[in-house]
Amino acid sequence: MLRSPLNLLLILLISCATVHSHLHAKTLNVVGMENYPPFSFEQDGKMIGIDNEVMAEIGRRIGLDIEIDYLPWKRLLAHLKYGSTDAAFALFFTQERNEFALYADIEPIHDGAFYLYVKKGSEFYFKQVSDLYNKKIGLQLAFSVSEAFDRAVEEKKVDILSAFSNVNNIELLLADRIEAFIGHELVTGYNLRNMNVLNKVTRLSLPVSEKKAFLVLSRESKTFADKASLLNKINQALIEMKADGTHQKIVDQYLK
Structure with a gap:
């Protein structure tokens, strides 16, 4: 047609x-x-x-x-x-x-800084990565923190317990499974408030990395x-x- x-x-x-x-x-x-x-x-x-x-x-x-x-x-x-x-x-x-x-x-x-978080009353001295040698630290799976820290982990100088999330890290800390964990300041602050445990966790003063x-x-x-x-x-x-x-x-x- x-x-x-x-x-x-x-x-x-x-x-x-x-x-x-x-x-x-x-x-x-x-x-x-x-x-x-x-x-x-x-x-x-x-x-x-x-x-x-x-x-x-x-x-x-x-x-x-x-x-x-x-x-x-x-x-x-x-x-x-x-x-x-x-x-x-x-x-x-x-x-x-x-x-x-x-x-x-x-x-x-x-952007932002990553800090060490510990149970209140369990604070320890931290200025450099070597201060974490032989401590059990929580870290999210596949996270890169800094060249110095990543190298210390690879050389097994820091004992890492892998966590699935920032919340999981908080849970591990409160259960005494780890001595400290590394977390982003905004993420960790947000989760601590939502979990109502701000009074149980302390952030060490110096960042691990920015x-x-x-x-x-x-x-x-x-x-x-x-x-x-x-x-x-x-x-x-x-x-x-x-x-x-x-x-x-x-x-x-x-x-x-």
Whole structure:
């Protein structure tokens, strides 16, 4: 059957609109660490957190749909390494991770200090890693703290008990399974308040390390061919978010 010029024009417009929609709807699949409040966690069946909201705002600014999932830390690293996800938050820089991750490293997605936490009344002197030799320390699985600390662990100078989460570390400490644990100041403070045990745990005064955590892209992911361009857009979005106060506004709403 012959089609009228008007029908052909209508078909052409619909086809163009469909293609345009598909181009605009490209999705960046991102994984974050589960049970890591206030950065990434679930509440009332919803995935929320500082990093979650920052990531969503980055997507809005660079014109990408963002699909976020939460995983245990070791699985997150494996997904990133083998290209099962496009991106992940939030990683500290290490040479090993740099082999499979591309860092949006102009601005961190978050930063902060890691401290030692002990039971109240069980404080000990800490100034350097050697002060932890022969002590039983709780540390989340696959966490990198600092070059000096990681080396001491590898050389078995520090006795590590691996924990599944920051909450698990708190539980191990209160059960006298460990002498101390290493935790991010914001994450640990958030969990101690929620568990109503602030009066039972003390933070030692000096940080074990102070680090910046970054959004990264998987080198193995095939979703985006021009990863350099995508990294530039992400970096620029983070720069703008910090300059216009959006990033701090997101942080503040979780730290009230």
